[in-house]
Amino acid sequence: MHILHLVPSIAPIYGGVTTAVIQLAQSLQAQGCEITLATTNAAGDSGQVDWAVPLGQVVDHQGLRVIYFPRWTRFKIAPALTQWLWEHGRNFDGVHLHAVFSYPTLSGGGVCRAKRIPYVLSPHGMLDPREFTKKSTAKKIYSLLERETLRGCSALHFTCEEEKQVSETWGTQPPKVIVPLGVPPAPDHAPNGSLHQRLGLDPTIPLVLFLSRWDPKKGLDRLLPALALVKKQGVAFHLVLAGGGQGVFDQQVQRWIYQYGLTDQITCPGFVRGLDREEYLRESSLFVLPSYYENFGLAVAEAMAWGLPVLITKGVYIWREIQQAQAGIVVGDTPEALAQGLIQLLQDPALRATLGHQGQELTRTQYNWDQVAQQMIKVYQQIMP
Numbered sequence: 001m002h003i004l005h006l007v008p009s010i011a012p013i014y015g016g017v018t019t020a021v022i023q024l025a026q027s028l029q030a031q032g033c034e035i036t037l038a039t040t041n042a043a044g045d046s047g048q049v050d051w052a053v054p055l056g057q058v059v060d061h062q063g064l065r066v067i068y069f070p071r072w073t074r075f076k077i078a079p080a081l082t083q084w085l086w087e088h089g090r091n092f093d094g095v096h097l098h099a100v101f102s103y104p105t106l107s108g109g110g111v112c113r114a115k116r117i118p119y120v121l122s123p124h125g126m127l128d129p130r131e132f133t134k135k136s137t138a139k140k141i142y143s144l145l146e147r148e149t150l151r152g153c154s155a156l157h158f159t160c161e162e163e164k165q166v167s168e169t170w171g172t173q174p175p176k177v178i179v180p181l182g183v184p185p186a187p188d189h190a191p192n193g194s195l196h197q198r199l200g201l202d203p204t205i206p207l208v209l210f211l212s213r214w215d216p217k218k219g220l221d222r223l224l225p226a227l228a229l230v231k232k233q234g235v236a237f238h239l240v241l242a243g244g245g246q247g248v249f250d251q252q253v254q255r256w257i258y259q260y261g262l263t264d265q266i267t268c269p270g271f272v273r274g275l276d277r278e279e280y281l282r283e284s285s286l287f288v289l290p291s292y293y294e295n296f297g298l299a300v301a302e303a304m305a306w307g308l309p310v311l312i313t314k315g316v317y318i319w320r321e322i323q324q325a326q327a328g329i330v331v332g333d334t335p336e337a338l339a340q341g342l343i344q345l346l347q348d349p350a351l352r353a354t355l356g357h358q359g360q361e362l363t364r365t366q367y368n369w370d371q372v373a374q375q376m377i378k379v380y381q382q383i384m385p
Contacts, residue, residue: 001380002034002091006108007098008076010061011043011051012271013244015213016298017124020181021098025064027182027373033380036092037064038085040071040078040104056080075103082107086115094384095119097153100126100146109149118383121153121174125295125317127167130217150174154383157376159296162317166293177379180318181296182369186281186306186360195283199267201238206285206346208239209308211272211299214253219290219313219333221256226290226338228260233339235346239266240280281306286345286352290331290338291315301367304328304359309352311341321366327359 005025010018025035036058041051053059053068060066069081081104089095095112097105100123112119125131150156156174158164159181196203208227212218227239239262244250257266272280287303288311294300297316304310310328312319322328331341345352 001093001377001384002036003028003094003096003380004085004089004092005035005037005096005098006081006085006104007037007039008102008104009042009071010037010039010066012273013044013048013213015215016296017099020124020296020298022062022064023182023184023369024372024376026062027369028376029064031370031373031377033373033377035064037061037066038081038104039066039068040076040081041068042071042076045074056084077103078107082111085111089115089117092117094154094380097121097149099124100149106146106149109146109152113148113152118154118385119152120155120157120379120383121149122157122159123167123295124159125163125293128163128293128295129166130293155379157379160317160321162320163295166317175383179375179379180367180372181298181301182367182372183298183301183305183363184369185364187278189278189282189306191283193283195240195279199238202236205236205238207283208237208342208346209242209280209284209287209303210239210289211242211277211280211287211303212289214243214250216249217292217294217315219292219315220253222290222313222333222335222338223288224253224256224260224262225335226342227262227265229335229339230342230346231262231265233343235343237265237342237346240284241266241268242270242272242277242280244270281308284308285349286311288312288338288342289316290333292333293317300328301363304356305363305367307356307360309345309355310359311338311345313338321362322359325358325362326355327362328355 007021029035041053043051055068055070058065058067069078071078089111097108153174156176158178193203287308289300290313292315294316300310313333319330323330329341331337
């Protein structure tokens with residue numbers, strides 16, 4: 001099968017969706033599918049410079065055939081992408097659209113319906129009612145137009161049962177399928193104290209890792225006051241607040257850090273990739289993500305693959321799977337509940353080791369990309385002639 005994946009952007013600044021799309025495409029390719037990925041050159045929506053990449057031609061990106069098209073405005077309006085899809089769409093057995101409330105998805109769905117090309121739509125959590133309430137007027141207009149994209153798809157793909165349930169308010173009629181995301185297995189590793197040394201910390205201090213975009217939905221307004229409570233109890237820790245965001249929210253996070261007296265307990269390294277990312281995952285003692293809503297939580301699964309116990313709220317929609325596998329601790333959505341969970345993990349190395357081992361087993365059996373790709377191929381085979 002020759003499948004076109006269409007995604008608004010694959011820039012790292014957009015978070016886990018771009019990572020998931022690239023890794024899914026790579027895994028499908030490894031299973032024998034022919035994959036092409038069409039996207040825009042967008043690399044941020046708040047003044048960042050667009051990617052300086054060749055436009056309108058096939059280039060290699062991490063072993064994938066990728067075609068970039070120029071975007072206009074922050075909504076990634078890309079007429080050249082639409083024209084290209086109109087001219088070449090029938091060369092593919094099917095199209096996989098990623099994300100909603102975006103011009104590439106809207107126009108891509110329209111072309112597929114006009115050309116009678118079967119397509120799968122992965123909303124990646126964007127059909128969550130709470131996601132919809134924060135949309136701008138322009139994006140609300142997009143959502144009205146994209147109801148046809150939802151109705152016309154051959155399959156609507158969710159990453160877990162919880163995401164499917166919260167999206168039911170849209171009343172969509174297409175077949176709904178659940179295929180999780182995956183994470184690569186972690187290399188054999190053992191902490192060596194390199195990060196403690198680099199940060200100038202006592203090697204006995206547990207490192208708490210947050211590794212995600214800085215976005216209001218991620219629950220940093222819960223996490224930072226919770227850490228202030230942990231500090232008040234005299235429990236030692238150091239938070240690596242990796243990631244970053246766009247706009248004024250970054251500034252708000254820095255104000256919270258100062259407000260709660262956590263300047264000496266927090267390091268903010270920005271976005272981390274490659275070997276730096278591996279070092280943070282290898283050297284940390286536990287992972288925390290207290291999101292308000294999170295359709296899957298790819299960073300959580302990645303942390304489990306590295307053997308880290310995870311502390312999450314029920315806003316991370318794979319919380320049931322994590323709780324059932326005893327791979328982490330699921331807490332309430334208050335700073336007090338978070339603080340209690342943090343203290344429990346920080347003071348019990350044996351518990352951390354047990355939860356971390358069970359998390360690795362969960363990712364090995366349910367969230368490995370080979371199995372995920374095989375499940376997605378079955379979806380394609382059911383809907384594509």
